[in-house]
Amino acid sequence: MKKILLSTLPFLALAACAGGEKEVPVAVRIANATPAVSVTARGETTPVGTANADAADDPAIWRNAADPAQSLIVGTDKKAGLYVYGLDGKTRDFLDAGQVNNVDLRDHVAIGGNEGILVVASDRNDRAHAKLALFRLDPANAKLTALGKIDAGEGEAYGLCLSRQEDAIHAFIVLKDGTIHQVALDTSAATPAGRIVRSLKLGTQSEGCAVDDRTGTLYVAEEDVGLWRFDARAGGSTEPVKIADADGKNLVADAEGVAIAPIGEKDGYVIVSSQGDNAYVAYRIGDDSYAGRFRIVDGAIGGAEETDGIDLMLGDFGPDYPGGLFIAQDGHNAAAAQNFKLVAWDDIARALGLAE
Structure with a gap:
């Protein structure tokens, strides 16, 4: 599909800021940033149902270990609800859940006495009172079933990621002001419950997050500041450690979606969406060093721009996605x-020349 021409982006960016502080045009931000390698998409989902709006936001991947080509993707339309897609990109289900922003999932979770796939979304239908919306995903028919909602503190729900810890599945809900509540979930009964076990804080608007369960590390993107990590354990330190600044070079604000490529017992990469210049940045897990940048450019399928949410899972996903699957929200999908x-x-x- 055709994209908005790069030559028009400076005018669009400046027009959007008329009457206020002028934003640096996208073309200038790309020119000033560290060079990025190019990759192309092998597939795309059908567009979300909310047209002419900033609507699609965050994906989550479920890998079918028995038949990887039959894996599923859950994606948010933050104006309307949750979609389930096959790897062919076709819509398999839609559930009207209202304004759900970010989403994550975990397999092999006790849900009401039966093991299943737990899907959790940040629910901001009430902007003053954050909630977690819980669902079960049935892999046999790709259908979502609502389980209920859990209170998650005062403020606007924004980012969301899950962690499997010794006692339970824990949800990290990132409020728009940079507050992060860690919620221990109890899904063993018919009605789910949860309790906030601790709170973390970044200084300004934050959203994207991901947890590396191997190392017990929570990664959070503070949009205009950079990428941070926390100890994800409920009893761990609440002090953040900065991995990277949004310096306009390697990472260009807004810093948005976060995903992890785990390799071995403790190595791999954390990927963050460099939304300001339509790129993605990889940092090495362990020493936090910069590993490279890439963009999804037009090919047989259109590229991706102004990406909010991302997800990544390594492993076999069938012949079309060897080695793993990376998914990025596309903020400019031509006329669709x-x-x-x-x-x-x-x-x-x-x-990128990354180690496997």
Whole structure:
């Protein structure tokens, strides 16, 4: 699909800021940033149902270990609800859940006495009172079933990521002001419950997050500041450690979605959406060093721009996605509504020269 021409972006960016502080045009931000390698998507989802709006936001991947090509993607339309897609990009289900912003999932979770796939979304239908919306995903028919909602503190729900800890599944809900509540979930009964076990804080608007369960590390993107990590354990330190500044070079504000590529017992990469210049940045897990940048450009399928949410899972996803699957929200999907682009992890790793 055709994209908005790069030559028009400076005028669009400046027009959007008329009457206020002028924003640096996208073309200038791209020119000033560290060079990025190019990859192309191998697939895309059907657009979300909300047209002419910033609507698609965040994806989550469920890998079908028995038949990887039959894996599923859950994606948010933050104006309307949750979609379930197949790897062919076709819509398998839609559930009207209202304004759900970010989403994550975990498999093999006790849900009402039966093991299943737990899907959790940040619910901001009430902007003053954050909630977690819980669902069960049935892999046999790709249907979502609402389980209920859990209070998650005062403020606007924004980012969301899950962690599997010794006692329970924990949800990290990132409020728009940078407050992060860690909520221990109890899904064993018919009605789910949860309690805030501790709170963390960043100074300004934050959203994207991901947890590396191997190392017990929570990664959070503070949009205009940079990428941070916390100890994800309920009894761990609440002090953040900065991994990278949004310096306009490697990471260009807004810093948005966060995803993890775990390799071995403690190595791999954390990926963050460098929304300000339509790129994605990889940092090495362990020493937090910069590993490279890439963009999803137009090919047989359109590229991705102004990406909010991302997700990544390594492993076999069938012949179209060897090595793993990377998914990025596309903020400019030509004349259609926003959607999600699907990229093979092998294509990214090869372009960046990353270790496997």
